[in-house]
Amino acid sequence: MSRESAPARGARSHRATTGSRWRAWLRHHRAMGQDSARRLLRHPLGSLLTMLAIAIALVLPAGLWLALDGARLLDAELDESATLTVYLAPRVEAAEAARIEQALAARPGVAETRLITAAEGMAEFQQALGLEDALTRLPGNPLPASIVVHPVETAPAVVRDLAEGLKAVAGVEEVRLDLAWLERLRHLAELGRRVTLGLAVLFGLGVLLVVGNTIRLAVENRRQEIEVVTLIGATHPFVRRPFLYSGAWFGLGGGLLAWGLLTLGSDWLAAPVSALAASYGASFSLPRLGPAGSAMLLACSTLLGWLGAWIAVSRHLAQIRPR
Amino acid sequence: MIAFEHVGKRYGGRYDALAHLDFRVRRGEMVFLTGHSGAGKSSLLRLIMRLERPSRGRILVAGHDIDRLHHSQVPFYRRQIGVVFQDHQLLFDRSIYHNVALPLEIQGVEPREAARRVRAALDKVGLLHREKALPIELSGGEQQRVGIARAVVNKPALLLADEPTGNLDPQLSADIMRLFEDFHRIGTTVMIASHDLALIARLRHRMLRLHEGRLVADEEAA
Known part of the structure; x- marks a missing residue:
């Protein structure tokens, strides 16, 4: 288009290079990032409440995930303690018991054995139950000798086969397999994992709704502005950008609050949890969000905020048509 | 610059807001669009801005059939047009x-x-x-x-105005029109919808008169 006033200037403005377009894009991102943060800060209480709603939605699945992470560590520990207890017949003498132990140790699939004589068994029993007085009054030692067997492989089927084999050995009265409760624990852990995943999906949707609703109101408040910029040639990404930044800021704020709540919560629960674990003779403490976990939480919350805003704005942009 | 070819715009399947529009506006021309309220002035401008699409015919702006613009191209098309509204639409x-x-x-x-x-x-x-x-x-x-x-x-190569003096007194209205004439003088194509006949009659530019959605008069500048 020729301009009598300033033809050279007009020509130059039409020759937008890729570099300058890229710089303009970055400039707008920076401007919108700052502008949307300022808008959030202009209504601190409202913004805080939205972030808190997001944080609460995030804390429950994140906390459960942490607890499960702890349970997985415990599970690994338990795996090593998958042992068989072989009870010998009461009439088997100490020397005979030692011979049987050696025979068991030599079997394939057995990693390690430990003989607990009748006397040792009694001593352990007394110590554990504090029934010294009552037990000394018994006429003899009612406990049989036993052998603790550590299998090489801890897979339930293998251990069960091994137990069958051990039962056939002469002098063995009973083989106890402590697998049932271990399996139960594993099922519980699997249940926990699925519940956590389900909750994470549900509460993630909750975050989308919270952000989406907030952004919907923001879009409604700036309707005239959207109409005007659309009239003078703004593209959809341009119109969407400030709202996407708002959503991301809400998400990030919510994520930071959730992080704080989780840290406070695990501090608060740490003492009773380790006391409880100690009473079972285990050392278990609530795992904490490490740097990777924290980064993951913040990334997820920011992404959810952004996505919630995207859905809300896109739905609205289709409805807003300049008058 | 602008060409309307047998353009019609129908709302709701029955009501013809615009019908049988055929005219051209040359590059650098200044044109007034007049008629009573409801004659279709705003609808015509909305068609040029591609806020609406014609039900019939085609509209060429700078040689391009604007109905064929992909919706992703529309923002870039609108950037070529300057628009002035009666209610200014300032933020x-x-x-x-x-x-x-x-x-x-x-x-x-x-x-x-x-x-x-x-x-x-x-x-x-x-x-x-x-x-x-x-x-x-x-x-x-x-x-x-x-x-x-x-x-x-x-x-912009094209400047559209919808009742730009609608709320202003005669002196201010004349000032505003003088501004549009200045842009016309440096080569911008200007199209102004106005029902202020007294004012635009004095300005001596081409006048397109609409009545009930039809072009009833096309008077060249005297």
Whole structure:
């Protein structure tokens, strides 16, 4: 288009290079990032409440995930303690018991054995139950000798086969397999994992709704502005950008609050949890969000905020048509 | 610059807002669009801005059939057109400067270059000294001049105005029209919808008269 006033200037403005377009894009991102943060800060209480709603939605699945992470560590520990207890017949003498132990140790699939004589068994029993007085009054030692067997492989089927084999050995009265409760624990852990995943999906949707609703109101408040910029040639990404930044800021704020709540919560629960674990003779403490976990939480919350805003704005942009 | 070929616009399947429109506007021409309220002036402008699409016929702007623009191209098409509204459509939460800078911001013009162009546009409408003011602090006539500055800041080839003097007294209206004539003089194609016949009769430009959606008169400048 020729301009009598300033033809050279007009020509130059039409020759937008890729570099300058890229710089303009970055400039707008920076401007919108700052502008949307300022808008959030202009209504601190409202913004805080939205972030808190997001944080609460995030804390429950994140906390459960942490607890499960702890349970997985415990599970690994338990795996090593998958042992068989072989009870010998009461009439088997100490020397005979030692011979049987050696025979068991030599079997394939057995990693390690430990003989607990009748006397040792009694001593352990007394110590554990504090029934010294009552037990000394018994006429003899009612406990049989036993052998603790550590299998090489801890897979339930293998251990069960091994137990069958051990039962056939002469002098063995009973083989106890402590697998049932271990399996139960594993099922519980699997249940926990699925519940956590389900909750994470549900509460993630909750975050989308919270952000989406907030952004919907923001879009409604700036309707005239959207109409005007659309009239003078703004593209959809341009119109969407400030709202996407708002959503991301809400998400990030919510994520930071959730992080704080989780840290406070695990501090608060740490003492009773380790006391409880100690009473079972285990050392278990609530795992904490490490740097990777924290980064993951913040990334997820920011992404959810952004996505919630995207859905809300896109739905609205289709409805807003300049008058 | 603009060509309407057998254009019709029908709303709701029955009501013809515009029918049988056939006319051309040459590049650099200044044209008034007149008629009573409801004659179809705004609908016609909305068609050119591609806020609406014709039910029949085709509209060529700068040689392109604008109905065939992909919706992703529409924003870039609109950037070639400056639009002035009766109610100015200024954003009341930002200064005069930032209102005028808006089209440049959308186009990603370098801030220093944008500042130069915004000041040039404000200078042209005589409001350079008010650049830091908010729209609410300005009179109706001044707000309209800000609207014009925003419409011309990116030097559009085509300038459209929908009742730009609708709310102004005769003296201010004449001032506003003089501004449009200035842009016409430097080569911009200008199309102004107005029902202020007394005013536009004095200005001696081509006049397209609409009545009930039809073009009833096309009077060349006397």
